[in-house]
Amino acid sequence: MSLRDHIDALAADNEVGGVLNIDREKAVALAVFLIPGLSLFAIFSVGPIVYSAVGSFYAWDTFTMEEFVGLDNWIRSLRDPLIVHWSNIQEFRYPMGALTHNLLWVVIHVPASTFLGLGLALLFADLKGRRILRSMVFAGFTVPPIVIGLVLMFIYDPQAGIFNEVLRVLGQEQWVRNWTQSPQVAIYALIAGGIWVHTGFSMLLYSSALSAIDPSLIESAKVDGAGAWRRFWDIIWPLVKPVTAVVVIMGIIWVMRMFDIVYAAGGAAGGPNHAYSVLGIEVYRAAFRPEIDYGMAMVVALIQLFIVAPLALYIARMN
Amino acid sequence: MxxxxxxxxxxxxxxxxxxxxxxxxxxxxxxxxxxxxxxxxxxxxxxxxxxxxxxxxxxxxxxxxxxxxxxxxxxxxxxxxxxxxxxxxxxxxxxxxxxxxxxxxxxxxxxxxxxxxxxxxxxxxxxxxxxxxxxxxxxxxxxxxxxxxxxxxxxxxxxxxxxxxxxxxxxxxxxxxxxxxxxxxxxxxxxxxxxxxxxxxxxxxxxxxxxxxxxxxxxxxxxxxxxxxxxxxxxxxxxxxxxRFIGSPPMNLFRGTRRNGSIDLGEAGTVELPGKIDADEAVVETAGQDDASTASVVANSARDDVAVGVRPEDLTVSTTRPSSGNVIEGRVETVEPMGEYILLNVFVNDQIVNAKLSEWTVEKDERVYLTFDDDDAYLYDDGGELVA
Structure with a gap:
């Protein structure tokens, strides 16, 4: 080995050592910064989920875990008419079970609030006072949902409520009723309230998506001969599509986790004879109201998680 | 195709x-x-x-x-x-x-x-x-x-x-x-x-x-x-x-006053511009084939403030005072070699005048004399309109 080679080999050794040193330092730094976040995540998210997942296979005596029962809790919960009420579903009569109610929210609330939000965003896009209007619509979303629930109670109040008053003024007396306590219509009244609140959220997202569209694209389409409808379908709608995905998924997550509005209107029972109960209400009642059924609470909470988690994951991974 | x-x-x-x-x-x-x-x-x-x-x-x-x-x-x-x-x-x-x-x-x-x-x-x-x-x-x-x-x-x-x-x-x-x-x-x-x-x-x-x-x-x-x-x-x-807008570098404009058949440019000198200017009467000129004076009305007005415009490429630069013609005196401020030509910035009176040179013949701070043909000059009145 010549002297030259020897020196080169030494230099190479040093380099490798250097790289390793840097990596070690980096790794320590990474760990230091990650530990607080990861431990919080572990304690408050992963821990409870794993605990519930395990707990859902055991029998419970109030808050103490007893013996392993296999799928017992799962089968019992899924057969419970409080979760899915098959015979009522066939007759389309409420209550139809909490899971069914949640899915009904998804089917009605999500498209309605999405399209209303897009409509308002388009309507406000060129208006002079758009900032004030936007703030007013969005204000509803900033209010805690439990307060929204209380506000809805006022609006739908049989005597003092503004909604019934409007019906009376319009001469539609036959429709006047106690909206939140009539089993067969109450859920729609609550969904309407939910839409009102959530529209502000989707409008805000759509508004920013619309203002991100280069105005010359719209002008170009005008020059190309496209009318307002074509401009919407061919240019605006495809360009706001990513936002639509976010709005829809956030909407689904929001209604799958629904609790406050239903609780404010119908208490822990979820309305008269559970007429508009949702999964969140069932978890709460199973866990905190006698007869306490911890196993069922865990099962129902996990069902919620199974529906919401993949959606949340999809949004988090969107680019 | x-x-x-x-x-x-x-x-x-x-x-x-x-x-x-x-x-x-x-x-x-x-x-x-x-x-x-x-x-x-x-x-x-x-x-x-x-x-x-x-x-x-x-x-x-x-x-x-x-x-x-x-x-x-x-x-x-x-x-x-x-x-x-x-x-x-x-x-x-x-x-x-x-x-x-x-x-x-x-x-x-x-x-x-x-x-x-x-x-x-x-x-x-x-x-x-x-x-x-x-x-x-x-x-x-x-x-x-x-x-x-x-x-x-x-x-x-x-x-x-x-x-x-x-x-x-x-x-x-x-x-x-x-x-x-x-x-x-x-x-x-x-x-x-x-x-x-x-x-x-x-x-x-x-x-x-x-x-x-x-x-x-x-x-x-x-x-x-x-x-x-x-x-x-x-x-x-x-x-x-x-x-000023067309041409690069833009046309030079010399402010001056019309006086006794010539234009007084202050310290920069005096130019005659025969055929362009007549201080005593309005003349309709129809003579000449050159663009600059095909048919123009020279107004006899009280407004005697004028501007004389000459493009940088129409200025001739010399270091000795020419005996005749339109002569403007100045001092070389900068010499910028641009490749195809050399751009001179000449300090005349209180303004910078651009001139294009084909050869590097002068240096910074040198005293130079800029001359131009009558035909290459444009006369603008105080409203900025072309007179001749």
């Missing part, structure tokens, strides 16, 4: 008649009293500094803005008040405005699709224009995957595919680098020649204007300063502003 599937379409003359455009409830005047004629198949360039209202003028023709006053005609048809789609205009935007979610072929075919052209016809026409613009192998790409020059071509293709009666371009080359700009300039001119389509082109770049235009419209502060073919614009700028 050999077989032309693009037929030679109708040509359209455009005329603007006293068109004004105000914004902010009349507080902002974008265009004021524009009178403009564009002939069939003409390549007209609107040239002006940014904010001069040239883009607004183009948008008025496109129908993206409606005039506050005045009328716009395509041939004999009045079109103001009509939407862009009712005017059969095509426009290329500065940023190309390609639809990002559509492929190149979909972008180009879009105006046809809107018009209900069948997919087969559409494909055929798209194929023809993409070939014409040499982008036939890009048709399946999205605009984001294209280079600036290719996007430019797609925007052009989308504009010409529908055979518009008027072709409008808003600073189409300003986003390209210098080499590409040169290429596209030639390409654009070729296209316009082949298609013979009435074209209005807006730019702030005088090189583009001079090289491509049949007619140049110079605008400043919302008004038209001059309408002329490129060469005339250079040879006979109607106002001092146009004179």
């Amino acid at each position: 050999g077989e032309s599937a693009l037929r030679v379409w109708y040509m359209t003359a455009i005329s603007m008649d006293g068109v004004s455009k105000y914004f902010d409830a009349g507080n902002t005047v974008a265009n004021y009293q524009l009178n403009l004629e564009v002939e069939d198949g003409e390549f007209l360039v609107i040239l002006g500094p940014s904010g001069c209202g040239k883009t607004t003028a183009l948008r008025l023709i496109a129908g993206l803005e409606q005039p506050s006053e005045g009328a716009i005609y395509f041939d004999d048809e009045r079109v103001d008040g009509r939407s862009p789609s009712e005017r059969n205009v095509a426009m290329v935007f500065q940023n190309y405005a390609l639809y990002p979610h559509m492929t190149v072929a979909q972008n180009i075919g879009y105006p046809l699709k809107v018009r209900g052209v069948s997919p087969d016809d559409r494909d055929q026409k798209v194929a023809t224009v993409t070939e014409l613009l040499h982008i036939e192998d890009q048709v399946d790409k999205k605009p984001a995957a294209l280079s600036g020059g290719q996007r430019q071509r797609v925007a052009l293709a989308r504009a010409i595919v529908r055979e518009p009666s008027v072709f409008l371009l808003d600073e189409p080359l300003s986003n390209l680098d210098a080499k590409l700009r040169q290429e596209m300039r030639i390409e654009l001119k070729r296209l316009q020649n082949e298609l013979a389509i009435t074209t209005v082109y807006v730019t702030h770049n005088q090189e583009e204007a001079m090289s491509m235009a049949d007619t140049v419209v110079v605008m400043n502060r919302g008004t038209i300063q001059q309408i002329a073919p490129p060469q005339e614009l250079y040879k006979r700028p109607r106002t001092a502003w146009v004179a």
